[in-house]
Amino acid sequence: MLKFKVGDKVKITSGKDKGREGTIEKVFSVAGKAVLPGLNEYKKHIKPSSGKKGGIFTIPRPIVLSKLKLICPSCSKETKVGFRIAGDVKMRFCKKCGKEITHKK
Ligand SMILES: [Zn+2]
Structure with a gap:
C-alpha cells in the first residue's frame, strides 16, 4: 500500500517547486x-504532424513520492503517514492528530 493516493494534498519538499502545495492527480x-497539476511543469515543443497542431505545451512531470509530504485533511499540518489495520482493512492515519486519512469520492 502506498502512502499517497489520488486526491491527497501534499507539499513538495525539494526541487524547484519546493514549498509549493498541490493535489495528487495521478499516482504511478x-x-x-x-x-500534481500545475507543479513541476516543463515546456515541450511539439512539431505539427499528421493533422495535429504543433506548438509549445506545458506538461506536468511526475514527482518522486519521497519529495512529497502529506498535508493532513483533518489537522491541516504536514505529517507522516501511518498504517493501521482495522479488521481486514488497512487504513492510513495521520501521525500528528491520529485521524484516518480518507477522501470523499
Ligand atoms: Zn492530522
Missing part, C-alpha cells in the same frame, strides 16, 4: 511517482 505506483 511502480515508478513511485505522482503527478
